[in-house]
Amino acid sequence: MGSFLSGTDSNKEIDIPIFEINDIPGKGRGLIARSNISKGTRILCERPLFTVPSMEPSLLELVLAARLKALPKASQRQFLSLHNRSPGKYPFSNIFNTNALPCGSGSVVGGVYPTICLINHSCIPNSHHNWDEDAEHETIYAIRPIRAGEEITITYHQESISAIRRAFLKESFGFDCSCSGCSRSPSELQESDARRLQIQKLDENIVNPSNLISRPNESLRDCRSLLQVMDVEYDVYAEALNARTYYDAFQVCIAHGDQARASVFADRAYKGYVICEGENSPEAQRVKSLGLKPAAHVSFELCSTKWKTTRGMVPKSLDSVQFEKWLFRE
Numbered sequence: 001m002g003s004f005l006s007g008t009d010s011n012k013e014i015d016i017p018i019f020e021i022n023d024i025p026g027k028g029r030g031l032i033a034r035s036n037i038s039k040g041t042r043i044l045c046e047r048p049l050f051t052v053p054s055m056e057p058s059l060l061e062l063v064l065a066a067r068l069k070a071l072p073k074a075s076q077r078q079f080l081s082l083h084n085r086s087p088g089k090y091p092f093s094n095i096f097n098t099n100a101l102p103c104g105s106g107s108v109v110g111g112v113y114p115t116i117c118l119i120n121h122s123c124i125p126n127s128h129h130n131w132d133e134d135a136e137h138e139t140i141y142a143i144r145p146i147r148a149g150e151e152i153t154i155t156y157h158q159e160s161i162s163a164i165r166r167a168f169l170k171e172s173f174g175f176d177c178s179c180s181g182c183s184r185s186p187s188e189l190q191e192s193d194a195r196r197l198q199i200q201k202l203d204e205n206i207v208n209p210s211n212l213i214s215r216p217n218e219s220l221r222d223c224r225s226l227l228q229v230m231d232v233e234y235d236v237y238a239e240a241l242n243a244r245t246y247y248d249a250f251q252v253c254i255a256h257g258d259q260a261r262a263s264v265f266a267d268r269a270y271k272g273y274v275i276c277e278g279e280n281s282p283e284a285q286r287v288k289s290l291g292l293k294p295a296a297h298v299s300f301e302l303c304s305t306k307w308k309t310t311r312g313m314v315p316k317s318l319d320s321v322q323f324e325k326w327l328f329r330e
């Protein structure tokens, strides 16, 4: 448990860790890049000390005490050395709540890690954390180039306006966020908030089943708008974060029988997943195979066959502007 695998560059094993653990003014410990790290590099891969589902505090304290007791002494020390944002009653639960990362997006199960739990937060992070259910480990990938000396960051909280984000970080983790996203001027923050609200709204529209069934053109248009807003809000980070939106666009197309566009969207989703989860992640592999065989998806022609195409019907001679228009049916 808690075993640490070194970072890898372009899937090649590196002997020297590509980061060091330092004290960072105002943040406690954190991870600092020792050398330049390129986008798509696996910085860390770690098994959890343990995983625990969410439960009410007094029960959690008992469960954690039992889990800790079952660990080797060295791992117990690793857990106890993690930051506790509110010492006092329920010490194990408070350490767990300060550090646990969900085992998968939206999961109620959390895992704690000796090194990954030392990574600090940024609202515009340079790295992405991902739980691999099959391998039962958490990975950290660089989602943009990171310079030597720069802090490695992940996000503890997604997509909300700065006031809500900052209140959540204060309440749950006990700090006032001063990341590059939160340190923007008031007018820039206002613009960023407007984009984040738009991102939330578009996300909700895209997953709305009635749009998918009867207004797929609208769903595709929302995917296109979401990609554009993400590019402005997240700049060079967006390429990795956009994987999910490309996969949504894939699902819209395949539900109406359009294998040509679906295969292009799957390829783009795959490229994003490779950056933030690695070539061998289950999601990257699943989306890669859907790019080759879109009709294998469970929703193939689920809503209609009105957009029916074959995979071979992707146009070859369009310039990039025309190709995007074709892709999003504009």
Ligand SMILES: C[S@@+](CC[C@H](N)C(=O)[O-])C[C@H]1O[C@@H](n2cnc3c(N)ncnc32)[C@H](O)[C@@H]1O
Binding pocket: 026, 027, 028, 029, 030, 082, 083, 085, 098, 099, 117, 118, 119, 120, 121, 122, 172, 173, 174, 175, 176, 177, 178, 179
């Ligand atoms: C998961 S721990 C991260 C590692 C921690 N810095 C340590 O020394 O162990 C979360 C805690 O780190 C600190 N932290 C994380 N991100 C921060 C940030 N952007 N600014 C200030 N403190 C931060 C807060 O004290 C938070 O409760």
